[in-house]
Amino acid sequence: MAITIKTEREIALMRQAGKIVARVLGQLVEAVRPGLKTEELDLIAEREIRLLGGTPSFKGYHGYPSSLCVSINDEIVHGIPGERVIQAGDIVSLDLGAIYQGYQGDAARTVGVGSVSLKAEALMQAAQGALKAGILLGRQGNRLGDISAAVQQYAESKGFAVVREYTGHGIGREMHEEPLIPNFGSPGAGPILKKGMTLAIEPMLNAGDWRTRVGSNKWTVSTVDGSLSAHFEDTVLITDGDPEVLTVV
Numbered sequence: 461m462a463i464t465i466k467t468e469r470e471i472a473l474m475r476q477a478g479k480i481v482a483r484v485l486g487q488l489v490e491a492v493r494p495g496l497k498t499e500e501l502d503l504i505a506e507r508e509i510r511l512l513g514g515t516p517s518f519k520g521y522h523g524y525p526s527s528l529c530v531s532i533n534d535e536i537v538h539g540i541p542g543e544r545v546i547q548a549g550d551i552v553s554l555d556l557g558a559i560y561q562g563y564q565g566d567a568a569r570t571v572g573v574g575s576v577s578l579k580a581e582a583l584m585q586a587a588q589g590a591l592k593a594g595i596l597l598g599r600q601g602n603r604l605g606d607i608s609a610a611v612q613q614y615a616e617s618k619g620f621a622v623v624r625e626y627t628g629h630g631i632g633r634e635m636h637e638e639p640l641i642p643n644f645g646s647p648g649a650g651p652i653l654k655k656g657m658t659l660a661i662e663p664m665l666n667a668g669d670w671r672t673r674v675g676s677n678k679w680t681v682s683t684v685d686g687s688l689s690a691h692f693e694d695t696v697l698i699t700d701g702d703p704e705v706l707t708v709v
């Protein structure tokens with residue numbers, strides 16, 4: 461299927477979905493503390509999404525068992541919540557998706573627990589900055605490659621590597637729609653952005669090698685070299701003016 465252009469009605473529902481995701485993600489960020497089991501975060505996520513009238517989108521997606529992904533330190537994405545206990549000094553990536561009346565929102569944040577290393581702090585800052593740099597180029601008339609290139613340039617200028625095997629994506633009725641949005645690329649390449657496109661932009665940055673491996677649970681993706689990783693994601697609407705971030709409270 462080609463890249464879909466959303467109607468005003470669809471955009472209104474995606475704003476609602478985005479708001480649910482952003483609110484619950486904010487609560488989860490506040491809840492992270494040493495001693496908490498990651499499955500406790502998952503319980504909060506599901507409960508709060510449902511309280512706001514949404515449905516968790518990850519649960520059951522290709523058999524994924526939880527409402528939330530929690531990826532710690534060298535884990536990049538798709539960490540399954542469980543008995544693991546969060547420790548001071550960890551960096552914790554939280555990735556959350558919700559459906560509201562048939563429409564999707566998807567966002568991620570990485571948070572430091574207590575005081576973290578300078579390297580970890582710089583990595584998180586760079587991942588957040590790379591997302592912002594990418595979003596800024598999400599304008600009608602630009603090319604998709606402009607976003608990808610901006611993310612890559614920002615990340616690499618800070619001395620970090622972008623993950624290549626996982627990408628951002630179009631989003632709407634489905635969590636994953638066209639196009640794929642790599643976190644590396646060339647300015648001027650790829651499809652032209654149009655008003656009404658909705659994109660989940662999601663840089664994953666590693667402190668070391670960009671390469672990844674999938675763990676024995678078949679889901680959790682980690683860095684090959686054990687280096688730290690950070691992940692920031694927002695769902696963004698292309699307009700005829702400035703990009704509109706939909707995953708805001």
Ligand code: MF3
Pocket residue numbers: 517518519521522524529538555556557566567660662
């Ligand atoms: N937020 C992730 C993404 O953007 C989705 C998590 S995968 C799931 O692709 F299986 F957990 F849903």
Ligand code: CO
Pocket residue numbers: 566567628629660662693
């Ligand atoms: Co996503």
